[in-house]
Amino acid sequence: MKELSLNILDIAENSAKARASLIEITIKEAANLLTLIIKDDGTGMSEKTLCSVIDPFYTTRTTRKVGLGIPLLKMACEMTGGKLEIKSREDDGSGAPHGTTVVATFYTDHLDFTPLGDVISTVITLIQGHPDIDFAYKHSLKGGEVTLDTRELRAVLEDIPLDTYDVILWIKENLADQYEAINK
């Protein structure tokens, strides 16, 4: 992937596919370490699935045999000296908490580090495509924090859907304003 934000979009799509109702995307930047956490409350994976997910020849999809999303993220972080960890708890129907957490670490001063890129575009693409899922986005960087929680927006919007174009534009500008305030 050309930008790390594209990996984020792709990994969050896995969460959406696993019927998550809340997807939390957290990016922490401290010194030369970037930590990316994508956490969902979707159906989760069995131990067997989880073990084989890192192997690019494993996928539960039927249209094409090779799942690429997780192997690509693994490659992107390991190339910088970082690592990928996935924890998952499968929905056993008992009502117990379930879901998946993907944690990837990157050394940003490594030559092979892929820059984050247009992360705002990733957030609005996810919301536009999945207006019924809640997203909690948090990016902590040196000068401060950028946050967006669609649950708060929903409380204001009531029954107006999140994928309404004016709402998408508001989100885009709100995030851009927050980044600008930090970079000042």
Add this chain to the structure above:
Amino acid sequence: MKSLAELQAIKERMKNKVILREGSGEVRVVVGMATCGIAAGARPVLNAFVEAVNNSDLAGKVTVSQTGCIGICQFEPVVEIYEAGKEKTTYVKMTAEKAQEIVEKHLKGGKPVSEYTIGSNS
């Protein structure tokens, strides 16, 4: 800073428009957003369609949505256009620029841009 008060104002404005949204979906633009599509550049293509459709009078008629792998990874980014009573059009190797052109010529003008369709590229 974009404030929650502004979001509230959007809500008030939209409340009165909800009725207009009904009857939409006559035309559906579907962008493939699986790993292969995303890696090949589907994100800017999708956003170009959303922007161009909403900045025109097509907004009530055309919906833009996302789907998983369409199964022809070598042609990504792939966009399918479904119109009531017509055959599906499949556009391949899309870019944001092509998306704008397709909105103008196909969605507004009614003529598919044949050089970007799968038929002309396989």
